Amino acid sequence: MPGLDSLPQVIPRREDAGTGTYGAAAVEGLGRSTEPWWRAGPRRNGALLAAVLVGLVGWAVSLRGIDVDRLGSYGLLAALPALWFVALGVLAIAAVVALSAVRPSGPLLACVGIALVIVLYATIPAVTDLPQYAYVYKHIGVTRFIEAHHGVDRSVDLYHRWPGFFALAAFFGEVAGRPDPVTFAAWAEPFFAVVDLFLVAALARTVLGGTRVPWLAAYLFTAGNWIGQNYFAPQAISFTLALAIYVIVAGQLTRGPGSPGSPGGRGSGRRMRLLRRVLGSAVDDPGPPRTATWPAGATIAAILVLTTAVVVSHQLTPYLIVLTVGVLTALGVVRPRWLVAAMAVISVAYLVPNVAYIRDHFGLFSGADAVANATNSGVYVELHKSAGKILYARAGLALFGGTWLAAVVSVVVLLRRRATRGVLLCSGAVIGTGLVLFLQTYGGEGRLRVFLFSLPWCAILIAAALLREDSPPRPLRAAVTLGALxxxxxxxxxxxxxxxxxxxMTRGDVASAAWLYDHGDPRIPVMLGDTDWPGDYSPRYAEFARTPKPSYALLEDPVFRGNALGRAPATETAGVISTMGRYGPRGYLVLSQSQVAFAHSYGLAPDGTIARIGREIQADRHFTVVYRNPDATIYLFTRDAAEAH
Structure with missing residues (x-):
């Protein structure tokens, strides 16, 4: 006899009495009520909508108390006022209460999700009005180059060989009358976060059906995506397109393996017998009923068009998509089989003309050792870590390990509930994503991309284990769900x-970059104190790119750090001269406040090092100040001809 927890709980709450009879048909239609959302439990929905508005108003008011110019080792976290956390707490509670309704309202859950995204991702652009991350300005420079020259130059760098995102951004800036993307790039993070929120909810709905579980999956994804790939970059749009591809594949090209009419049922007897042996009779689970089917030709065409858009925008994402769809095809879940082959052909065909460039500048493969690729951080060794930096690193690891562990536990729970189609789809997708680690470390970021691309599927598994679509959660389960969120x-x-x-990044940082690329000599190499400075910001960056760049930023150069740093001023200045002299008789040296913060956060040097170097070289005859503002100084280094010999 099944346990009480496994029986659908369809007894209406007091406020829902009189709205209809709850039978089997009504249970099947939970979350898909034909009544307008504002008339299904109006008191509950009205109160929750009011709570969302209160949370947003509280968030907006709290922004006045955030000062980004005085940040310690805990960064922005310590600068957030108490009201900001109260606003976030109100939204989290509203989310779980909305999920706990007998018939959850999709539009209301969408409003809660958008509010969560605004509070989490719009805080930084609202208080800074400039994009964070130094490397965003490189992307802005490429976009401005395309705007200025109405085309690309494949000889400049890698970005001109994968220009899809930059061409789209240049087109948007021209249409919007904003030729400098710095005016809107900061808002890319909340924009892509909102779009991804809806796509993850749609993906979960195609896999499991319903309303309650899909929106919880979307919330968990939003709260778990700490990688920071929503910024103004090709990865942001490529990941969004990947989600769109997954939604189409899962919604239009999959069936429960072995179910009647399933593509996976043809010619797959041996595979089906193996799946039944592993998963039991539940492998016949057909999944949620299909409400609409696209024409086969339109479905395939949409997937291939989206794949092509990804291929011309990003180097790694197409192969993550191909591996994911490939594993699902091998499991017999996705048909037709030739689709993944077509996607692979498009990806490889675009890569072939660029293979030599990739091989010469980056290396095509980093080896088949997945463990080595996963553990390679791709960054320099830190000299010391602050308490905030340690907490940051541990929080990221906890999200990594906690998400994957929770997903494994969720698989066990869902198999006991006979939800095998969802388990097979999500588990296969996670496995396919992880296979990329047998090919590339991607400059130490391979593990970050694997987590990002596996997160939607893991969120779906976790959400389905926490909540049941056919019944509202009891108080204990609702409390557990709130605790997880x-x-x-x-x-x-x-x-x-x-x-x-x-x-x-400060306005002084950006102004110094604008001056250097607008007025500097592109034949002179540019040395930075450390890498955190908005380099390549101008459309003229291509002229500077043709001049050989220093292999290291000053504080990252092992020769300089090992021989001069922290010694007597004369010795330290001699070390700077020697380091810069290796790249030519002249050079620019940029020191800025953003570099000071970066050096402190990542332990590149003891506090005060950059300021001390600035004072010492300013007194040396080899250096002349050519630009200065309160946040940045640019020096011109000149070595005498006699010294060169």
Whole structure:
């Protein structure tokens, strides 16, 4: 006899009495009520909508108390006022209460999700009005180059060989009358976060059906995506397109393996017998009923068009998509089989003309050792770590390990509930994503991309294990769900907001970059104190790109750090002269406040090092100040001809 927890709980709440008879048909239609959302439980929905508005108003008011110019080792996290956390808490509670309704309202859940995204992702652009991350300005420079020259130059760098995102951004800037993307790039993070929120909800709905579980999956994804790939970059749009492809594949090209009419049922007897042996009779689960089917030709065409858009925009994402769809095809879940082959052909065909460039500048493969690729951080060794930096690192690891562990536990729970179609789809997708680690470390970021691309599927598994679509959660289960969401949010805040002190760019930083690329000599190499400076910001960056760049930023050069740093001023200045002299008789040296924060956050040097170097070289005859503002100084280094010999 089944346990009480496994029986659908369809007894209407007091406020829903009189809205209809709850039978089997009504249970099947939970979350898909034909009544307008504002008339299904109006008191509950009205109160929740009011709570969302209160949370947003509280968030907006709290922004006045945030000062980004005085940040410590805990970054923006320590600068957030109490009202900001109260606003986030109100939204988290509203989310779980909305999910607990007998018939959850999709539009209301969407409003809660949008509010969560605004509070989490719009805080930084609202208080800074400039994009964070130094490397965003490189993307802005490429976009401005395309705007200025109405085309690309494949000889400049890698970005001109994968120009899809930059061409789209240039087109948007021209249409919007904003030729400098710095005016809108900061808002890319909340924009892509909102779009991804809806796509994850749609993906979960195609996999499991319903309303309650899909929106919880979308919330968990939003609160777990700490990687920071929503910024103004090709990865942001490529990931969004990947989600769109997954939604179409899962919604139009999959069936429960072995179910009547399933493509996976043809010619797959041996595979089906193996799946039944592993998963039991539940492998016949057909999944949610299909409400609409696209014409086969339109479905395939849409997938291939989206794949092509990804291929011309990003180097790694097409192969993550191909591996994911490939594993699902091998499991017999996706048909037709030739689709993944067509996607692979498009990806490889675009890569072939660029293979030599990739091989010469980056290396095509980093080896088949997945463990080595996953553990390669791709960054320099830190000299010391602050307490905030340690918390940031541990929060990220907790989100990594906690998400994957929770997903594994969720698989066990869902198999006991006979939800095998969802388990097979999500588990196969996660496995396919992880296979990329047998090919590339991607400059130490391979593990970050694997987590990002596996997160939607893991969120779906976790959400389905926490809640049941056919019945509202009891108080204990609702409390557990709230605890899971709050845990994700807390870890996200640590992982995303603490490093903001190192990612923050000031107007002085951007102004110094604009001056250098507009007025500097492109034949002179540019040395930075460390890498955190908005380089390549101008459309003229291509002229500077043709001049050989220093292999290291000053504080990252092992020769300089090992021989001069921290010694007597004369010795330290001699070390700077020697380091810059290796790249030519002249050079620009840029020192800025953003570099000071970066050096402190990542332990590149003891506090005060950059300021001390600035004072020492300013007194040396080899250096002349050519530009200065309160946040940045640019020096021109000149070595005598006699010294060169």
């Amino acid at each position: 709050v845990t994700y949010l807390g870890l996200w805040l640590c992982a995303f907001y603490i490093p903001f002190d190192a990612n923050h």
